[in-house]
Amino acid sequence: MNFYGKDIVILDGARTPLAHYGGSLKDVHPTDMSVHVAKEAMERSSVEPDWIDHVVWGNASQSSGDAQYLSRHIALKAGCPIPVPALNLGRICGSGLEAIVTAGRMLVVDDEYKFILAGGVEAMDQMPFVIRNARDGLRYGEGVIEHWVDMNFIDSYNGLRMALTAENLVEKYKIPRDEQDEFAYRSHMLAKAARDSGRLAKEIAPIEVPAGRRGETKLFEQDERIRDDTTVEKLSKLKPAFKKDGTVTAGNACPITDGAAAVVVTTMEYAKERGLNPLARLVSYGAMGCDPDIMGIGPVPATRQALQRAGLELNDIDIIELNEAFAAQYLACERELKNNREITNVNGGAIALGHPTACTGVRISLTAMYELRERNKRYGLSTMCIGGGQGMAGIFESLT
Numbered sequence: 001m002n003f004y005g006k007d008i009v010i011l012d013g014a015r016t017p018l019a020h021y022g023g024s025l026k027d028v029h030p031t032d033m034s035v036h037v038a039k040e041a042m043e044r045s046s047v048e049p050d051w052i053d054h055v056v057w058g059n060a061s062q063s064s065g066d067a068q069y070l071s072r073h074i075a076l077k078a079g080c081p082i083p084v085p086a087l088n089l090g091r092i093c094g095s096g097l098e099a100i101v102t103a104g105r106m107l108v109v110d111d112e113y114k115f116i117l118a119g120g121v122e123a124m125d126q127m128p129f130v131i132r133n134a135r136d137g138l139r140y141g142e143g144v145i146e147h148w149v150d151m152n153f154i155d156s157y158n159g160l161r162m163a164l165t166a167e168n169l170v171e172k173y174k175i176p177r178d179e180q181d182e183f184a185y186r187s188h189m190l191a192k193a194a195r196d197s198g199r200l201a202k203e204i205a206p207i208e209v210p211a212g213r214r215g216e217t218k219l220f221e222q223d224e225r226i227r228d229d230t231t232v233e234k235l236s237k238l239k240p241a242f243k244k245d246g247t248v249t250a251g252n253a254c255p256i257t258d259g260a261a262a263v264v265v266t267t268m269e270y271a272k273e274r275g276l277n278p279l280a281r282l283v284s285y286g287a288m289g290c291d292p293d294i295m296g297i298g299p300v301p302a303t304r305q306a307l308q309r310a311g312l313e314l315n316d317i318d319i320i321e322l323n324e325a326f327a328a329q330y331l332a333c334e335r336e337l338k339n340n341r342e343i344t345n346v347n348g349g350a351i352a353l354g355h356p357t358a359c360t361g362v363r364i365s366l367t368a369m370y371e372l373r374e375r376n377k378r379y380g381l382s383t384m385c386i387g388g389g390q391g392m393a394g395i396f397e398s399l400t
Helices: 032-045 069-075 092-111 148-150 162-173 177-197 232-236 268-273 292-297 297-312 327-337 357-373
Strands: 008-015 054-056 086-090 115-122 130-132 145-149 206-211 217-220 257-267 280-289 319-322 379-386 390-398
Touching: 008 032, 008 092, 008 148, 008 217, 008 268, 008 357, 032 069, 032 257, 032 379, 054 069, 054 092, 054 297, 054 357, 069 086, 069 390, 086 092, 092 232, 092 257, 092 280, 092 357, 092 379, 092 390, 115 162, 115 357, 145 148, 162 357, 177 232, 177 327, 257 268, 257 379, 280 297, 292 297, 292 379, 297 390, 319 327, 319 357, 357 379, 357 390
Parallel strands: 054 086, 054 115, 319 379
Antiparallel strands: 008 257, 008 280, 115 257, 130 145, 206 217, 280 390, 379 390
16 A cells, blocks of 8 residues: 555654643744754654755744744754755644655655655744734824734634634534543543653653753653643533633643654655665545534544545554544544544543644654554554644554
């Protein structure tokens, strides 16, 4: 089974620990986060920087002043040769997976490319505050400050916050509050177990971060948003955050987080030439639009498209990573797909770990690939909803 005529494989990858809003990564530049995981991904893949032929990097919200140079600076700072080109791309929450798929497409259509570094990063802490039209002058009191984090969560097409699209799914699929809170609790407990067992550490590249005003640093090693002490009772006491008499709360929605992740993509032919052992094969992908008012249902058509392209059924999939933007959104997708929850988000999901937008697609794909190796299973699916009414999905076959 191949990807448009070629065996596209992922050699290995790495991610940062995910940091909560105002947490350990708040002062780390998105380029630096990305360079860190890029170097680690190459090291784990036994690939030298001068083997890389292209860098493809997802970034949904350009939070730094030099964000337009992001992928190019990653290439240069990670040690890639000067002639190596670089591409920034964005499909909001699907940006990371899009980076992997785009790398695969490049390898299919251009025989000059042999190894491509693909990744995604989000530094949500560093999104700026904006006063529009200040260039031309404003009367006293006219300046309105916009926070880009908040503005990113509103779809101007329909005027809905992402959380309100989840509330629409609650109404459409009749999803009770207690079911959402129970699912959120599951996410935290599975993430806690995966952290404590060392499972999550296998995909994490610890990173030095600022720790004080005198230039001190500390080693940031573990995802910091997991709530060890949460309970269903505690979650049930949280007030609706977005709609009067609603059910979506701060506890059953994913938190704002920072993070980066990277993988090295090549073909089986080139991997064999270099004596490398790939982690997984990219089998197929799906990208589909859906009603923006219920954008969270996007994984359903995207998954069905990816399965159809792969010639597989959902029952053939051994591990599923379905991003948890909201518990309600996950549960709506589960009602449609009828996926087996026992093999889905087995190490916790975004409700516990967080959802650094463009990082997520790489993160959940890498998690799926590592879990296939852990369990000696064959097929993994990663899928996510995308603001504006889209979904994306990728299917991977373990080679370990």
